[in-house]
Amino acid sequence: METIDLLVVGGGIVGLTAAIAAAEGGARVALVDAAINAGSNANAGSLHVQMQSRFIRLFPDQAPNVEASLPLYLSAVKEWERLDREIGPFELVRKGGLMLAESAEQMAFLEQKAAREARQGLHVDLLGRSELDKLAPWLGEQIVGAELCHDEGKLNPLVANVRLRARAIELGVDMQIDHVTGLGQQGHVTVHCASGRVHHCDKVILAAAWGVGSLVQGFGLDLPVRAEPLHMNITEAGAGQINHLIQHAERSITLKQFGSGQIVIGGGWQAQSRGNQDVPGVLAQSLLGNIALAARLVPSIGQLRVIRTWAGMNTTLDGKSLLGGVPGAERIILAVPGDAGYTLGPLCGRAAACLALGNEPPLDIDPFTPGRFSA
Amino acid sequence: MSDQPSGFTFNGRPVALRIGQSVAAALTEAGQRPFRVTAKGEKRGMFCGMGVCQDCLVTVNGVPNQRACMTPARDGMQVATQVAFAALTEQPAVQTQEGRQLAPDVLVIGAGAGGLNAAIAAAGSGAGVVVLDERKVSGGQYYKQAAGAASVLDTQQQDGAALIAAAVSAGVEILSEVEVWGVFEGLLVMAHHEGRALIARPRTLIVATGAFERPRMVPGWTLPGVMTTGAAQTLWRSYRTLPGKRVVVAGSGPLNLQVALELSRGGADVVMVSESARPPHRQPLAAARMVAAGPRLAARGLAMSLGLRQRGVNVAHQTSLSRVVEVENGLKASFKDAHERQIDHLVDAVCMNDGFEPQNEILRLLGADMRYDPAFGHLRCKRDSTMQTSVPQLYAIGDCAGLGGAPAASVEGTIAGLAAASYCRDTPVPDLRKLQSSLAAHRRFQQRLWALYDIGPRDLSAQDDDLVVCRCEEVSLGELRQALGTAPGHAGTVKRATRAGMGRCQGRYCGPVTARMVAERDNRQVEDRSFYAPRVPIKPVSITAILAAQEMLDGND
Numbered sequence: 024m025e026t027i028d029l030l031v032v033g034g035g036i037v038g039l040t041a042a043i044a045a046a047e048g049g050a051r052v053a054l055v056d057a058a059i060n061a062g063s064n065a066n067a068g069s070l071h072v073q074m075q076s077r078f079i080r081l082f083p084d085q086a087p088n089v090e091a092s093l094p095l096y097l098s099a100v101k102e103w104e105r106l107d108r109e110i111g112p113f114e115l116v117r118k119g120g121l122m123l124a125e126s127a128e129q130m131a132f133l134e135q136k137a138a139r140e141a142r143q144g145l146h147v148d149l150l151g152r153s154e155l156d157k158l159a160p161w162l163g164e165q166i167v168g169a170e171l172c173h174d175e176g177k178l179n180p181l182v183a184n185v186r187l188r189a190r191a192i193e194l195g196v197d198m199q200i201d202h203v204t205g206l207g208q209q210g211h212v213t214v215h216c217a218s219g220r221v222h223h224c225d226k227v228i229l230a231a232a233w234g235v236g237s238l239v240q241g242f243g244l245d246l247p248v249r250a251e252p253l254h255m256n257i258t259e260a261g262a263g264q265i266n267h268l269i270q271h272a273e274r275s276i277t278l279k280q281f282g283s284g285q286i287v288i289g290g291g292w293q294a295q296s297r298g299n300q301d302v303p304g305v306l307a308q309s310l311l312g313n314i315a316l317a318a319r320l321v322p323s324i325g326q327l328r329v330i331r332t333w334a335g336m337n338t339t340l341d342g343k344s345l346l347g348g349v350p351g352a353e354r355i356i357l358a359v360p361g362d363a364g365y366t367l368g369p370l371c372g373r374a375a376a377c378l379a380l381g382n383e384p385p386l387d388i389d390p391f392t393p394g395r396f397s398a
Numbered sequence: 399m400s401d402q403p404s405g406f407t408f409n410g411r412p413v414a415l416r417i418g419q420s421v422a423a424a425l426t427e428a429g430q431r432p433f434r435v436t437a438k439g440e441k442r443g444m445f446c447g448m449g450v451c452q453d454c455l456v457t458v459n460g461v462p463n464q465r466a467c468m469t470p471a472r473d474g475m476q477v478a479t480q481v482a483f484a485a486l487t488e489q490p491a492v493q494t495q496e497g498r499q500l501a502p503d504v505l506v507i508g509a510g511a512g513g514l515n516a517a518i519a520a521a522g523s524g525a526g527v528v529v530l531d532e533r534k535v536s537g538g539q540y541y542k543q544a545a546g547a548a549s550v551l552d553t554q555q556q557d558g559a560a561l562i563a564a565a566v567s568a569g570v571e572i573l574s575e576v577e578v579w580g581v582f583e584g585l586l587v588m589a590h591h592e593g594r595a596l597i598a599r600p601r602t603l604i605v606a607t608g609a610f611e612r613p614r615m616v617p618g619w620t621l622p623g624v625m626t627t628g629a630a631q632t633l634w635r636s637y638r639t640l641p642g643k644r645v646v647v648a649g650s651g652p653l654n655l656q657v658a659l660e661l662s663r664g665g666a667d668v669v670m671v672s673e674s675a676r677p678p679h680r681q682p683l684a685a686a687r688m689v690a691a692g693p694r695l696a697a698r699g700l701a702m703s704l705g706l707r708q709r710g711v712n713v714a715h716q717t718s719l720s721r722v723v724e725v726e727n728g729l730k731a732s733f734k735d736a737h738e739r740q741i742d743h744l745v746d747a748v749c750m751n752d753g754f755e756p757q758n759e760i761l762r763l764l765g766a767d768m769r770y771d772p773a774f775g776h777l778r779c780k781r782d783s784t785m786q787t788s789v790p791q792l793y794a795i796g797d798c799a800g801l802g803g804a805p806a807a808s809v810e811g812t813i814a815g816l817a818a819a820s821y822c823r824d825t826p827v828p829d830l831r832k833l834q835s836s837l838a839a840h841r842r843f844q845q846r847l848w849a850l851y852d853i854g855p856r857d858l859s860a861q862d863d864d865l866v867v868c869r870c871e872e873v874s875l876g877e878l879r880q881a882l883g884t885a886p887g888h889a890g891t892v893k894r895a896t897r898a899g900m901g902r903c904q905g906r907y908c909g910p911v912t913a914r915m916v917a918e919r920d921n922r923q924v925e926d927r928s929f930y931a932p933r934v935p936i937k938p939v940s941i942t943a944i945l946a947a948q949e950m951l952d953g954n955d
Contacts, residue, residue, distance in 0.1 A: 064890075185895045259463060259484075259902055260483050261484050261485070262485045304583070305582075310944065314945065318942070326486075326942065328902075330938045
């Protein structure tokens with residue numbers, strides 16, 4: 024019976040970085056990816072640090088958990104910078120993120136938010152319109168001010184995904200397209216796949232985002248994990264102008280310019296799930312609403328044409344990440360970022376790899392262990 | 399204003415124009431071939447001539463990225479070379495004009511042979527019909543009408559004009575210069591028309607969007623002056639503009655012969671027509687079967703061949719374009735004949751048609767079932783005997799459902815128009831047997847006609863790594879090959895890894911190539927899912943246009 028050190032389930036940003044970290048640590052690693060509806064493939068490359076207003080509005084019950092996790096986002100961006108240096112470049116730019124206010128009330132909300140974030144160690148400033156004009160004179164004239172979070176940034180996820188995948192292959196990670204149908208721990212871990220293949224491994228990392236819920240159902244864990252299909256848009260290239268990651272104090276939007284000159288517009292507008300075998304569908308009201316909002320915030324993009332839209336799965340949990348062994352089956356390690364999965368992905372991936380290899384993880388995982396969901 | 403416009407400027411220099419000419423036609427006539435510069439500094443010009451390839455972009459009166467082939471030239475216009483990165487400049491707030499919402503019984507997209515016949519049949523049965531067409535003048539690619547003052551060329555144009563007149567007198571409303579950019583579940587159609595939003599919620603939708611031409615991907619196929627045969631035909635038939643003085647026509651199929659003859663008669667020096675198939679007399683059985691299936695059309699084909707011979711145009715069979723190079727006074731087009739001998743010609747324009755790709759974006763977006771036709775190398779839309787797709791009240795007619803030619807498209811249009819009207823009026827579908835037997839005859843002829851040509855997709859395995867496959871993002875065959883090495887499993891993975899298909903043409907040219915390469919690598923059949931996922935917008939659409947649609951719906955909901 025052939026046994027490997029580690030099987031990683033999920034080939035997105037968490038699984039890839041976990042596999043890379045473990046392989047760099049000398050482990051024999053295989054990675055199984057179902058090649059369906061991966062969130063990382065659809066990601067738009069925002070590096071989120073400040074609390075996203077959409078999240079506070081949509082999931083108010085989870086907001087305290089997100090707030091408590093803010094230092095994690097700071098570490099996560101630093102982890103991205105390390106990968107960008109060592110495996111990149113991924114067109115990573117960290118010029119900060121602007122969260123815009125269109126009214127005095129929104130500005131007051133940002134003031135409160137900024138004070139809370141500063142207490143968690145984030146580098147934030149509040150800017151009035153005149154200060155904003157020096158940074159971003161192209162903003163719509165109705166914008167009264169903004170919160171600038173210096174820690175935020177953006178990268179090109181297409182480049183990052185390709186480079187990380189190539190790195191994993193280079194390190195000898197055995198990449199397979201397959202679907203896990205069942206797993207159990209009796210001494211080592213046995214993983215059954217749809218192809219009929221059975222993997223025997225010392226440890227397993229479940230990095231399958233919303234897919235982990237069903238995988239651990241038999242282990243007395245009731246994970247409130249949800250797939251959230253989201254919509255994104257990209258324009259043709261324009262001259263470089265927008266350095267910051269743009270968000271809004273009240274409404275759902277992220278807007279940024281890639282190194283290619285293209286403007287990427289997203290930020291959590293709903294898409295339509297069409298089952299696991301098909302990518303989510305694009306909804307008319309999301310396309311119209313998302314683009315119209317972008318055009319009002321940054322009127323200078325009005326002449327550019329949208330050339331593509333797409334949709335992918337975001338994963339939400341309880342606002343906190345999930346890191347650690349399954350209670351009673353500790354060789355099965357869960358690695359699911361709480362929110363902003365692409366930002367948190369590499370840090371979660373490395374933490375999970377450390378746990379699998381018996382090393383000290385790069386963060387205190389106590390607040391994130393799966394035990395909180397034991398039935 | 400005078401009837402004879404004097405012209406416009408290109409990069410400040412005066413360009414003469416004739417009424418009705420597109421910007422691309424006027425520039426071509428003035429000898430101006432490069433229109434834009436790519437991100438890598440390459441020059442590009444008009445390629446498809448029908449709004450698909452997005453390579454003829456120019457800046458018009460300060461508005462970037464306008465397709466020269468779809469933009470009517472106007473007196474006093476300021477046209478400029480399109481730079482790769484358009485400046486982001488705030489425009490004065492657009493006075494959004496009142497948009498329009500439609501809810502016709504039957505909405506037809508495309509005013510070609512199929513669409514017009516569908517509209518006439520539906521309107522004749524008492525249905526309210528609106529036709530949306532992207533071009534300024536109806537008729538589609540087959541009937542290609544003269545724009546502006548140009549006189550009628552031949553019976554093909556005459557027939558087209560009669561068909562358009564019949565549609566109008568049947569009470570059909572034809573809206574031209576409409577860019578349909580979005581379709582959504584429940585037959586919701588979003589479009590842009592003369593600066594205004596147009597939103598349609600029809601009871602039935604007939605898609606008649608035709609096909610675009612498959613290129614021969616050889617080194618140099620992206621150079622200005624290399625264009626599709628259809629683009630050259632539009633220049634001549636619609637605008638009386640020759641693509642150049644010295645011309646070669648390359649590829650396979652009867653359109654190449656027809657256009658070569660038209661250009662020759664129009665005064666071009668057609669140096670050679672290369673046809674990769676064997677000549678009909680070397681395939682006597684297949685030729686005889688074709689003649690038996692359609693003696694009248696076969697006679698037209700023979701007349702074209704004789705016409706070319708009389709004019710001294712050399713039709714070289716079993717000969718294929720192998721390379722185009724820019725030289726001092728034009729383009730050097732190189733060919734390989736059956737004996738692998740190289741033939742070079744110095745020309746101004748290279749016209750290429752190597753078959754067709756259906757414009758099936760709307761059908762795929764709405765989830766209509768498709769099947770792959772390996773002989774033609776493209777998808778065919780599954781339809782019932784009334785041309786209804788697997789999506790209720792969605793009909794597909796003509797080449798968008800798989801190549802079938804204009805005569806078949808016309809009959810399919812009539813059938814779909816009658817069926818859609820019957821649905822709307824809740825009346826039984828009339829007896830379609832005569833139409834269906836005529837359709838069967840047209841299809842038989844088409845099948846036998848294409849058997850004489852080399853209609854399958856080209857194999858790129860002999861090409862070098864540096865061949866450009868994705869025109870927009872300038873992705874090479876070598877990059878695609880490298881991506882294949884990582885076992886991508888799907889064309890979408892290759893797209894994300896290489897950017898092939900991420901540009902303005904939305905993967906129309908590289909997409910089919912990538913889908914086939916991935917399927918071949920994995921030893922799998924090509925199917926609908928092999929291709930890039932269909933997504934809105936169907937064509938690039940300005941943010942301002944989307945804003946207009948949003949404001950209109952906001953105001954009404």
